[in-house]
Amino acid sequence: MSFSSRSSLLALACATLITSVQAAPTLIARGSLPGDAADLSGLTGTLENGAPANLLGGLGSALAWAGGSTFLALPDRGPNAADWNAAVDNTTSWVPRFHTLSMALTPNPAGPLPYTLTPTLTATTLLWSRDELHYGPAVPAINTKRQHYFSGRSDNFGAGNSLDPLHARLDPEGLRVSRHGKSVYLSDEYGAYVYEFDCDSGKRKRAFAMPSSTFAAATLSATGAAEISGNTSGRVANKGMEGLAITPDGRFLIGFMQSPLLQDGGDGGRANRIVRIEIATGTVEQFAYDNFIPAMNKAYNSSEILAINSHEFLVLERDGKGLGDGTAAIVKQLWKVDLAGATDVSHLSGAAALLAVAPAKTLFLDLRAALNAAGLTDAQIPAKLEGLAFGEDVVIDGVSKHTLWVANDNDFLASVGGLDNPNQFFVFAFDDADLGGSVYTPQRFKQP
Incomplete structure (x- = not known):
């Protein structure tokens, strides 16, 4: 089954050939929010590791445009960098x-x-x-008979494989807003799950069923290392569905695994998977993606995916070096991939089979180089750039330009190695010409 009826000539390009395209997006604004502030959740008290339950912390695991100047920002599973209990990977009931x-x-x-x-x-x-969830020993104190809150604790699961939607543990990584603005779609690493939540109340409205034979980890554990060693197929622990896009027409969700599945080579491999979910029906298709960057002679994990139009997407590939890691950034790049005509790999397994049909990709923006050009040193570039969103157009020198927004995940750490590590936001401006022939289609939101 193909993604669309594109010509066979385009399908021939679905190989591992990788080219580059000259792009010239430029940084036009920077902003930040301190991570040590309180959020607006109204929670009180402290978590198991002593951190406040209402700690704002990090919020750049995902960034989603909601129209106008409104954006949604996503923390992951909470503050787990402080050592308090290695048996649960230092996760808390956040x-x-x-x-x-x-x-x-x-x-x-x-x-x-x-x-x-x-x-x-x-x-x-x-x-x-609203459904009762499976918890371990850490049931959220704010639960009621009608509201069962999700939890970042890695031991909050019950019997069954990793795709059971009643497991309470949730590690959010991808976020997008529905076309009507009443729902948000969220992907996570534990399942890997894709859920729909009510935008106003936070109530889960729907769980999308992922193919169990492909993505599920059969043996669960409270530690990532044990979960990886205990499985031979499915998502890699802590490397689940890191990225999520929504097509501009609001019809499809595009989920992106952070690393190849265990059966496809696992963490550090090249053969990653993208899923395409039709929101109305829940139908899931799968496509291959090659994480390899020839200039670095290495495969890099993927942190985010963003829809340029209905079939072309930007993928964020990066290392984990830079501000927050106490090192210097090396690879932070945005690659463009076209899934038109791509082969559905739902029934394929293994790196060789996937790479044989992986679409070509082109370099759209070297974020490290662009931030260097704006005056940031490699040590000042956040190690974990993870959130991507388009926003409203702006006018610069009388010319209308599109905007691309980038956010970082700071792991809830206000300082690492003496370096300030706040929530940072970078805004880039670009022209249609920078897309190398692609047609940018902005997401339009219906008025309620």
Whole structure:
């Protein structure tokens, strides 16, 4: 089954050939939010490791545009960098949530950048289920008979494989807003799950069924290392569905695994998978993606995927080096891939089979080089750039340009090695010409 009826000539390009395209997006604004502030969840008390339950912490695991100057930002499973219990990978009973931000761009003729960016936290929404969830020893204290909150604790699961939607553990990594603005779609690493939540209340509305024979880990554990060693197929622990896109027409979700599945080579391999979910029916298709970067002679894990139009996407590939790691950034790149005419790999397994039909990809933006050009050293570039979103167009020198927003995940660490590590946001401007012939289609939101 093909992604679309594109010509056979285009299908011939679905090989491992990788080319590059000259792109010239430029940084036009920067902004930040401190991670040591309180969020707007209303939670009180402390977590098992002593961190406040309402710690804002990191919120750049995903960034989603919601129209105008409104964006949603996503923390992952909470503060787990402090050692308190290795038996649960230092995870806590942190309740997963997303934040609503107002991102005010103001023209700044005096420079050094054309705009100033002022992020403001306006709301925090906790995630819960009406269905009773499977917990371990850490049931959220705020649970009621009708509201069962998800948890970041790695031992909050019951019997069954990793795709059971009643497991309470959730490690959110991808987030997008529905076309009507009433729902948010979220992907995670534990399942890997794809869920729909009510945007206002945080109630789970739907769980999309992922192919169990392909993505499920049969043997679960509270530690990632044990879960990897205990399985021969399925998603790699802590390397699940890291990225999520929504097509501009709001019809499809595009999920991206952070690393190849165990049967496809596992962490560090080349043969990754992209899933395409039709929202109306839940139908799932799968496509291959080659993580390999020839210039580095290495495969890199993928952190995010963003829809340019209905069939072309930007993929964020990166290392884990830079600010927050105490080292210097080397690889932070955005690659463009076209799934039109790509082969459905739902019934294929193994790196060789997937790489044989992986679409070509082209370099859209070297983020490291662009940030260097704007004055940031490699040590100042966040190690974990993870959130991508398009936003409203802006006018620079009388010319209308599109905007691309990038956010970082700081692992809830305010400082590493003496370096400040806040939540940072970078806004780039680009033209249609920068897309190398692709047609950018912005997401349009229906008025409620």
